[in-house]
Amino acid sequence: MPKFMQSLEGPVYERLEKIAKDRGISIQVLIRAVIVPEWFRENGNSLNNENLQHKTTLHRSFGPVSRS
Numbered sequence: 594m595p596k597f598m599q600s601l602e603g604p605v606y607e608r609l610e611k612i613a614k615d616r617g618i619s620i621q622v623l624i625r626a627v628i629v630p631e632w633f634r635e636n637g638n639s640l641n642n643e644n645l646q647h648k649t650t651l652h653r654s655f656g657p658v659s660r661s
Contacts, residue, residue, distance in 0.1 A: 599624075609623060
C-alpha cells in the first residue's frame, strides 16, 4: 500500500488533535476516514488532466520538497 508523510504547522495539528480526541479516534484515522473522503466528495472523485497540469505547475513553481 502506498504511503505518504504529512507535515503540519502546530496550530493545525492541535486543531486536528482536538477534533480526533472529541471523536475518540486517532489523527491518522481522522485524516484517512473523515478528511480525505470529505475532500473527494467536495472536490470530485477523479483528477482530470487540468488538475494534473495544475499540480505539475505548482511543483515547478515551488520546487520539490527537501528532506531535512
